[in-house]
Amino acid sequence: KNLNLENTMDQDHRPLHIFFFPYLAHGHMTPTINMAKLFASKGVKSTIITTPLNAPYISKSLPNSPKTPIHILTIPFPHEHFPSLQGCESLNALPSPHLVPTFLKSIAMLQEPLEQVFRQSHPLPHGIIADMFFPWATDSAAKFGIPRIVFDGSCIFSACLVEPILLHKPYKNVSNDSEPFGIPNFPGDVTMVRSQLPDFFKNDDHFMADFIITVKESESRSYGMVFNSFYELEKEYVDHYRNVLGRKSWHIGPILLSDAKEDRGKEISLDEHECLKWLDTKKPNSVVYVCFGSIADFPDSQLKEIAMGLEASGKEFIWVVKKSKKDEIFTEESWLPQGFEKRMESEGKGMIIRGWAPQMLILEHEAIGVFVSHCGWNSTLEAISVGVPMVTWPVAAEQFFNEKLVTEVHRIGVPVGAKKWALKVGDSVKWEAIEKAMKKAMEGEEAKEMRMRVKALSQKAKEAMEKGGSSYSDLNSLIDELAAGFNFTKEKRIPHS
Numbered sequence: 001k002n003l004n005l006e007n008t009m010d011q012d013h014r015p016l017h018i019f020f021f022p023y024l025a026h027g028h029m030t031p032t033i034n035m036a037k038l039f040a041s042k043g044v045k046s047t048i049i050t051t052p053l054n055a056p057y058i059s060k061s062l063p064n065s066p067k068t069p070i071h072i073l074t075i076p077f078p079h080e081h082f083p084s085l086q087g088c089e090s091l092n093a094l095p096s097p098h099l100v101p102t103f104l105k106s107i108a109m110l111q112e113p114l115e116q117v118f119r120q121s122h123p124l125p126h127g128i129i130a131d132m133f134f135p136w137a138t139d140s141a142a143k144f145g146i147p148r149i150v151f152d153g154s155c156i157f158s159a160c161l162v163e164p165i166l167l168h169k170p171y172k173n174v175s176n177d178s179e180p181f182g183i184p185n186f187p188g189d190v191t192m193v194r195s196q197l198p199d200f201f202k203n204d205d206h207f208m209a210d211f212i213i214t215v216k217e218s219e220s221r222s223y224g225m226v227f228n229s230f231y232e233l234e235k236e237y238v239d240h241y242r243n244v245l246g247r248k249s250w251h252i253g254p255i256l257l258s259d260a261k262e263d264r265g266k267e268i269s270l271d272e273h274e275c276l277k278w279l280d281t282k283k284p285n286s287v288v289y290v291c292f293g294s295i296a297d298f299p300d301s302q303l304k305e306i307a308m309g310l311e312a313s314g315k316e317f318i319w320v321v322k323k324s325k326k327d328e329i330f331t332e333e334s335w336l337p338q339g340f341e342k343r344m345e346s347e348g349k350g351m352i353i354r355g356w357a358p359q360m361l362i363l364e365h366e367a368i369g370v371f372v373s374h375c376g377w378n379s380t381l382e383a384i385s386v387g388v389p390m391v392t393w394p395v396a397a398e399q400f401f402n403e404k405l406v407t408e409v410h411r412i413g414v415p416v417g418a419k420k421w422a423l424k425v426g427d428s429v430k431w432e433a434i435e436k437a438m439k440k441a442m443e444g445e446e447a448k449e450m451r452m453r454v455k456a457l458s459q460k461a462k463e464a465m466e467k468g469g470s471s472y473s474d475l476n477s478l479i480d481e482l483a484a485g486f487n488f489t490k491e492k493r494i495p496h497s
């Protein structure tokens with residue numbers, strides 16, 4: 001029942017207080033910060049728990065005068081046990097992908113400091129929204145009688161796909177990596193091929209194989225799941241998740257739409273906004289924006305193919321390029337066709353951003369015609385929220401699942417033809433395919449229809465966040481429930497456990 005508690009007080013008239021515990025990676029931290037801001041805008045006292053090196057980024061992203069203050073509480077990172085991670089407390093700051101297993105181990109050691117925070121909290125918070133990749137947070141919260149809610153950084157569509165694939169292993173029924181297989185106990189007739197699945201789904205010896213099982217198991221024991229998504233985008237899958245899989249869930253997004261425009265891109269320097277001025281000189285829907293999120297790192301040979309594809313398409317573009325080694329000098333010779341950058345700049349054709357771009361500000365510029373993306377969920381939702389069609393180029397994580405939602409369910413994107421899941425990206429896509437996909441997404445009748453579909457979804461996303469919309473209502477019921485749940489927590493019992 002919806003209690004509609006006034007002023008987000010609990011039944012003892014205490015203001016509601018929620019801990020937010022984001023994973024130490026960009027793609028997880030940003031939506032969690034925005035979630036804390038959203039809760040604070042409703043009058044909920046919000047505390048973000050993080051490690052010292054991540055605190056400045058969070059604090060820069062917070063609004064200057066929120067309705068209710070947002071606190072940052074730091075816990076120590078276990079550097080003494082992991083000397084190879086000196087100076088690095090985020091997945092994005094790892095000097096090499098080889099350190100990922102070490103990083104995962106170090107994260108597990110945050111459990112004790114988190115529990116220490118609970119021990120020192122008087123009174124205890126009403127709940128903790130902790131990232132899915134902290135599976136042990138469920139047990140930690142339970143020790144203190146606090147409901148643990150899992151933040152799944154992706155969509156419900158992907159969550160519905162992961163469950164039956166892990167459980168029924170349908171990829172074992174096909175004879176090779178490229179033979180399609182259907183998904184049992186999944187609404188809709190999506191097919192996958194084996195090469196698109198994460199290695200740790202298929203290989204029990206993979207360093208993440210046990211971890212993903214623990215994550216799923218902890219989800220089923222948690223109080224519920226929060227998704228940065230909206231009902232109208234994934235109706236069938238939300239219903240399946242709740243009614244067939246029996247999971248308690250709230251979809252409260254696109255959270256970014258609740259973020260004030262002046263707060264977006266605050267964390268980057270003003271010079272980088274040069275690209276926005278450049279976009280002001282371009283025609284509506286004419287520019288290709290290419291960016292593969294905060295982690296994916298393409299080899300030089302693949303970057304060269306992208307450059308060739310962009311040039312051959314004749315389209316204007318903004319292309320964001322990252323390198324895993326921060327200090328590496330970006331010389332043209334190794335990864336661009338000769339003279340490419342000068343040629344593009346002098347013709348006003350294109351702009352390369354090295355490092356970090358103000359993505360949301362770029363995407364919502366009317367000049368952007370298509371987004372070439374790896375289908376990280378934040379990027380996908382950002383494109384949908386502002387109504388920009390995509391060229392999909394999934395790389396790793398759950399990105400091949402998200403691609404299906406974009407290209408097959410909603411038909412708002414053109415696949416570039418990436419076939420293989422890989423933590424270390426190869427050079428699998430040739431320039432001809434890149435050029436073709438970009439043209440298909442921007443030219444002709446089909447492109448027009450795709451644009452209309454994504455614009456319609458963008459409108460629905462806005463409505464979901466407005467008063468009375470599906471995400472607005474779900475957030476209110478979550479807040480009501482947490483406020484009402486305090487009586488349960490006093491008895492050291494998690495509701496619905």
Ligand SMILES: O=c1ccn([C@@H]2O[C@H](COP(=O)(O)OP(=O)(O)O[C@H]3O[C@H](CO)[C@@H](O)[C@H](O)[C@H]3O)[C@@H](O)[C@H]2O)c(=O)[nH]1
Nearest residue numbers: 027153154293294295356357359360376377378379397398
């Ligand atoms: O130059 C850049 C690059 C990225 N971003 C932002 O960074 C975020 C990137 O997030 P996402 O698109 O989700 O990609 P990843 O960083 O790769 O995210 C990881 O986390 C996501 C959430 O769980 C998963 O969906 C992805 O598969 C996983 O790789 C987005 O908000 C972008 O707007 C920028 O602002 N500027």
